[in-house]
Amino acid sequence: MAKRQRRGSQRITMGDVARLADVSPSTVSLYLRRPDEVSARRAELIQSAIDRLGYLPNVMAGGLASSTSRVIGVIVPTITNSFFSETLETLERHLRDAGYQLLIGNTEFDATREEELVRSILSWNPAGLVLTGFGHSRQTQRLLSQSGIPVVEMWDYGQTGLDMVVGFSHHDCGRLIAEHLLAQERLQTAFISTRFQRDVRARDRYHGFRNTIEAAGGTVVLRELSGRSHAEETGQLTNELLRDHPDTAAIACSNDMVALGVMFECQRQRLEIPADIALAGFGNLDFTTSTVPPLTTIEPPRHEIGQRTARLLLDSLTRRIDDDERRLDLGVRLIVRQSTQDNACALRDDHDRMP
Numbered sequence: 252m253a254k255r256q257r258r259g260s261q262r263i264t265m266g267d268v269a270r271l272a273d274v275s276p277s278t279v280s281l282y283l284r285r286p287d288e289v290s291a292r293r294a295e296l297i298q299s300a301i302d303r304l305g306y307l308p309n310v311m312a313g314g315l316a317s318s319t320s321r322v323i324g325v326i327v328p329t330i331t332n333s334f335f336s337e338t339l340e341t342l343e344r345h346l347r348d349a350g351y352q353l354l355i356g357n358t359e360f361d362a363t364r365e366e367e368l369v370r371s372i373l374s375w376n377p378a379g380l381v382l383t384g385f386g387h388s389r390q391t392q393r394l395l396s397q398s399g400i401p402v403v404e405m406w407d408y409g410q411t412g413l414d415m416v417v418g419f420s421h422h423d424c425g426r427l428i429a430e431h432l433l434a435q436e437r438l439q440t441a442f443i444s445t446r447f448q449r450d451v452r453a454r455d456r457y458h459g460f461r462n463t464i465e466a467a468g469g470t471v472v473l474r475e476l477s478g479r480s481h482a483e484e485t486g487q488l489t490n491e492l493l494r495d496h497p498d499t500a501a502i503a504c505s506n507d508m509v510a511l512g513v514m515f516e517c518q519r520q521r522l523e524i525p526a527d528i529a530l531a532g533f534g535n536l537d538f539t540t541s542t543v544p545p546l547t548t549i550e551p552p553r554h555e556i557g558q559r560t561a562r563l564l565l566d567s568l569t570r571r572i573d574d575d576e577r578r579l580d581l582g583v584r585l586i587v588r589q590s591t592q593d594n595a596c597a598l599r600d601d602h603d604r605m606p
Contacts, residue, residue, distance in 0.1 A: 341557030425459025438469035485512025
């Protein structure tokens with residue numbers, strides 16, 4: 252990756268932006284501090300120059316003797332989801348022990364918001380940056396390629412990535428659930444999911460599920476929620492699904508919260524799980540052992556992702572990372588319980604992790 256904010260051998264400065272925009276450096280400074288006080292025409296010229304040069308204002312200017320801080324930026328889709336919060340907790344603990352502080356950003360699954368957060372975090376001269384997944388805007392990728400700092404993309408696996416990758420294949424998660432349901436001879440299936448436009452990892456799980464079911468001669472009906480997981484809407488979608496496709500033998504869900512809503516609706520309709528319909532989720536959240544029946548699910552390595560991401564970042568700050576160390580596929584566990592298999596109580600929850 253190129254050195255951050257360098258053009259040739261010179262650091263890009265506010266003066267470079269001013270020259271390209273044909274305004275004074277003081278006008279650029281005013282735009283960065285109080286953009287409403289700059290005319291619309293000049294603001295457009297300045298922002299265009301900033302985007303073209305990849306200029307990032309240094310909010311730490313004059314406050315640090317070194318070129319980077321002891322800050323590491325971490326950007327996640329949401330901090331309310333226990334998947335990411337547990338990873339953050341582990342990541343923060345390991346980096347704190349090494350003398351680093353986290354600067355956390357929350358995108359709400361919005362690529363434009365991620366770009367804004369990347370700009371903001373880079374202005375603090377971070378020692379490194381952690382992103383979630385691969386779905387970044389072109390400008391975000393450009394900013395990161397110019398930054399010259401270690402970048403880890405976590406919670407996903409399958410693409411080359413910008414720099415380093417720690418995660419697992421969401422496509423494989425869908426495949427594992429599908430293979431398990433096919434072993435129960437359940438060919439007429441459905442997939443109920445959070446909105447793909449919002450959650451691209453749920454989309455990847457769906458494709459892994461659908462491809463595997465259809466390759467075996469089965470069918471998959473897709474239903475998407477309008478927004479976040481919501482028990483009432485999930486129940487409505489489930490009701491409509493079972494009304495329109497009464498032969499549905501199994502339902503896979505994009506996460507455990509969606510599966511819980513499906514379970515409530517099936518129980519309301521007095522359908523027996525798994526005798527009438529099998530049900531599976533994703534996440535292995537705490538409640539999945541307490542539902543009636545206990546929920547079959549996929550367990551992602553959320554703690555290990557935080558631990559291995561921290562280790563990879565710290566190693567990259569002290570030595571050259573070999574190519575075979577830059578991409579870590581941590582795999583997942585398929586946990587079979589009674590929501591898909593009557594005799595699952597005789598099975599162990601701790602199946603070997605599957606890459």
